Amino acid sequence: MSRGFVKEEDQEEAPFIPPRASLPAGVTNYVTPVGHKQLLEEREELEKERRELNIDNDKERRHATAVIDGKLNLLNERIASARVLQPGEQPKDEVRFGAKVGFKFLAGTQAGKEQTFQIVGVDEADIKARKIAFLAPLARALTGKKLGETATVPMGGKLQELKITEISYS
Structure with a gap:
């Protein structure tokens, strides 16, 4: 379907997903045990926020869900690449x-x-x-x-x- 047949109010902007702290390509993602625990807790909080999302407006709910999902994707990538080093x-x-x-x-x-x-x-x-x-x-x-x-x-x-x-x- 041509964009000429789509109502402007039906078009949604892609949500802005704030970037995580910069980690250059090829650099190992070292984390302390405390830092790793904080990443896991952050993921639990985002998952809880998504589950408890209480927005009646469909467009607003889709937008909020897309933002949370985007944050979760970036966070899960960071957790998957984490290499925990024991300071001791x-x-x-x-x-x-x-x-x-x-x-x-x-x-x-x-x-x-x-x-x-x-x-x-x-x-x-x-x-x-x-x-x-x-x-x-x-x-x-x-x-x-x-x-x-x-x-x-x-x-x-x-x-x-x-x-x-x-x-x-x-």
């Missing part, structure tokens, strides 16, 4: 995936200031919770370093020198 199995004296890393700024306006972050998977990253993705420039600069070593990382348009003051896995 990492070398204790070296910054690796899952490490909680403390460091001190050695120069500049933040000289002497200390910070602590945990290196986690892309879906688990949350700057407010002090968790950074293993792909972040800071995480990449710190990975492989040992206690007392320094790392140079671009921050705020400048190269910052950081000294590792703590490495722990919990």
Whole structure:
């Protein structure tokens, strides 16, 4: 049937499905056990939301269902590709995936200031919770370093020198 015979109000726009955190092609989707649990809980919540969808209008219900299904498809792909790494199995004296890393700024306006972050998977990253993705420039600069070593990382348009003051896995 030609589009000329379709009423405009019967045409539906494809729903916008928000993308997940970026994971470049070919990069392994590492997750911590906590991050994996969060992904599974997110899936349960979306499935529950779909089951309990209470919208009388057919068009609105189809749209809401399509959004939830789109989110579920992206989430299921992420769960299927997840490779859970146990932080406790990492070398204790070296910054690796899952490490909680403390460091001190050695120069500049933040000289002497200390910070602590945990290196986690892309879906688990949350700057407010002090968790950074293993792909972040800071995480990449710190990975492989040992206690007392320094790392140079671009921050705020400048190269910052950081000294590792703590490495722990919990």
